[in-house]
Amino acid sequence: xxxxxxxxxxxxxxxxxxxxxxxxxxxxxxxxxxxxxxxxxxxxxxxxxxxxxxxxxxxxxxxxxxxxxxxxxxxxxxxxxxxxxxxxxxxxxxxxxxxxxxxxxxxxxxxxxxxxxxxxxxxxxxxxxxxxxxxxxxxxxxxxxxxxxxxxxxxxxxxxxxxxxxxxxxxxxxxxxxxxxxxxxxxxxxxxxxxxxxxxxxxxxxxxxxxxxxxxxxxxxxxxxxxxxxxxxxxxxxxxxxxxxxxxxxxxxxxxxxxxxxxxxxxxxxxxxxxxxxxxxxxxxxxxxxxxxxxxxxxxxxxxxxxxxxxxxxxxxxxxxxxxxxxxxxxxxxxxxxxxxxxxxxxxxxxxxxxxxxxxxxxxxxxxxxxxxxxxxxxxxxxxxxxxxxxxxxxxxxxxxxxxxxxxxxxxxxxxxxxxxxxxxxxxxxxxx
Numbered sequence: 001x002x003x004x005x006x007x008x009x010x011x012x013x014x015x016x017x018x019x020x021x022x023x024x025x026x027x028x029x030x031x032x033x034x035x036x037x038x039x040x041x042x043x044x045x046x047x048x049x050x051x052x053x054x055x056x057x058x059x060x061x062x063x064x065x066x067x068x069x070x071x072x073x074x075x076x077x078x079x080x081x082x083x084x085x086x087x088x089x090x091x092x093x094x095x096x097x098x099x100x101x102x103x104x105x106x107x108x109x110x111x112x113x114x115x116x117x118x119x120x121x122x123x124x125x126x127x128x129x130x131x132x133x134x135x136x137x138x139x140x141x142x143x144x145x146x147x148x149x150x151x152x153x154x155x156x157x158x159x160x161x162x163x164x165x166x167x168x169x170x171x172x173x174x175x176x177x178x179x180x181x182x183x184x185x186x187x188x189x190x191x192x193x194x195x196x197x198x199x200x201x202x203x204x205x206x207x208x209x210x211x212x213x214x215x216x217x218x219x220x221x222x223x224x225x226x227x228x229x230x231x232x233x234x235x236x237x238x239x240x241x242x243x244x245x246x247x248x249x250x251x252x253x254x255x256x257x258x259x260x261x262x263x264x265x266x267x268x269x270x271x272x273x274x275x276x277x278x279x280x281x282x283x284x285x286x287x288x289x290x291x292x293x294x295x296x297x298x299x300x301x302x303x304x305x306x307x308x309x310x311x312x313x314x315x316x317x318x319x320x321x322x323x324x325x326x327x328x329x330x331x332x333x334x335x336x337x338x339x340x341x342x343x344x345x346x347x348x349x350x351x352x353x354x355x356x357x358x359x360x361x362x363x364x365x366x367x368x369x370x371x372x373x374x375x376x377x378x379x380x381x382x383x384x385x386x387x388x389x390x391x392x393x394x395x396x397x398x399x400x401x402x403x404x405x406x407x408x409x410x411x412x413x414x415x416x417x418x419x420x421x422x423x424x425x426x427x428x429x430x431x432x433x
Contacts, residue, residue, distance in 0.1 A: 007054050015095045019053045023124035025266040035080050039222050044069045059098045082107040086114030132253050170210035178278050186304050193303045208287050219272045223264050249288040281305040
C-alpha cells in the first residue's frame with residue numbers, strides 16, 4: 001500500500017484523478033460484474049488497472065494478463081482487454097503514449113462505442129472537484145456572546161462506574177452503540193464521555209488503546225492488509241486507513257476519498273460502507289479530542305457519530321460543560337473574533353505502531369444509561385450574517401474574557417488555534433488608544 005501511494009504521487013494530477021476518482025470505482029464495478037470476476041480476484045483486477053496507469057504493464061500484454069489472472073477463454077480475455085482500454089485507458093491515452101483507438105480496432109471493437117464513457121468521466125471529475133471545494137470552504141465568522149449559566153443536571157454521573165462500563169464497551173461491544181437506533185441515548189452518552197475526558201485525559205487514552213485493538217467484525221467482504229487477507233475488524237480498518245492517510249487529524253474530504261477509492265472500501269455495499277464511516281468518525285472524534293471539535297457548536301459535539309437529522313436532546317446540558325482554569329467575568333465586552341481555520345494536516349504513509357493487544361473479558365458489559373433530565377435551551381448568540389445562528393461559548397471567547405492573557409497563552413500549544421487567537425488579542429491591546 002505504501003508503494004502504491006508513492007507511485008500515485010508521481011502521476012500527473014489529471015491522470016491521478018482518472019485513476020482514483022469516485023466514478024472510476026463505479027466503472028471498475030461495472031467491468032468486474034460484466035465478466036463475473038470473483039471477489040477474491042478483485043485485488044488482481046485493481047493491480048492490473050493500476051499497473052497500466054503506472055506504465056508497469058504494457059498494453060500489448062493486456063490480453064495475456066487478463067487470461068492468466070481471471071482464467072478466461074481467449075474471446076472473453078480479448079473483450080475484457082478491449083473494455084479496460086476503452087473505458088479506463090482512453091482518457092489517459094496521451095499519458096500512456098499508446099494508440100488506444102488502434103488497439104480497440106485491432107481487437108475487433110469500435111472506439112466510438114466508448115466515447116460516452118470519456119464524456120461521463122470528465123463531467124464527474126468536474127462535479128467531484130466542485131464538491132470537494134465546497135467541503136473545504138472557509139468557515140463564516142461569528143460574534144460569540146456568553147449564554148447564561150444553566151443549572152447542573154439533576155442526575156449525577158458516577159465517574160468510576162461510567163469509566164469501567166466504557167472500557168468494557170470499547171474493548172468489544174462498540175457495535176451495540178453504532179447500531180443503536182435510539183439517537184437520544186447516544187447523544188446523552190456522548191455528553192458523559194466528553195465530560196469525563198475533559199476531566200481526565202488518561203481515560204481518553206485508555207479508550208483509544210482499546211479502540212486500536214477492537215476485534216469486532218464490521219464488514220464481510222474480502223479485506224487485505226498489504227498482500228495478506230485479514231478479517232474486516234475495527235482494528236484492521238483503522239490500520240488500513242492510517243496506512244493510507246497517516247496518523248494526523250483528517251477532514252471529511254480525506255474520509256470520503258478513502259471510502260470511495262481505497263481497494264478495501266470500494267467493494268463494500270452501502271450498509272457496510274456506512275458502518276466503516278461511523279467507525280472512522282468515532283476514531284477521529286476520540287483520538288483527536290478536543291481538536292476534533294474545534295469550530296463546532298457545542299450542541300453538535302459528539303464522540304459516537306449521530307445521524308444529522310436528529311436534534312440532540314442534551315445540548316442544553318452540554319452548555320454547562322466545565323472548562324477549567326478559564327474564569328468567566330460577569331460583564332463581557334462584545335468583540336468580533338477572527339477565527340482562522342487550521343490547515344489540513346499532511347498525509348504520511350507510515351502507520352503508527354499499534355498498541356499491545358488487550359485481551360477482552362469473557363463477557364463485555366454494554367453501557368446502559370437512564371435518560372438525563374432535559375434543561376431548557378437558551379442561546380443568546382448573535383451571528384454577523386443576516387440569518388441568526390445559535391452558537392455556545394467557546395475557549396476562544398473566554399480568551400477575550402481573560403485579563404491575564406500572557407498567563408493563559410502558556411496553557412496552549414504554540415501553533416494551536418487558541419494560541420494564535422491569544423496572540424492577536426495581545427497585539428490589539430498593545431496598540432495605543
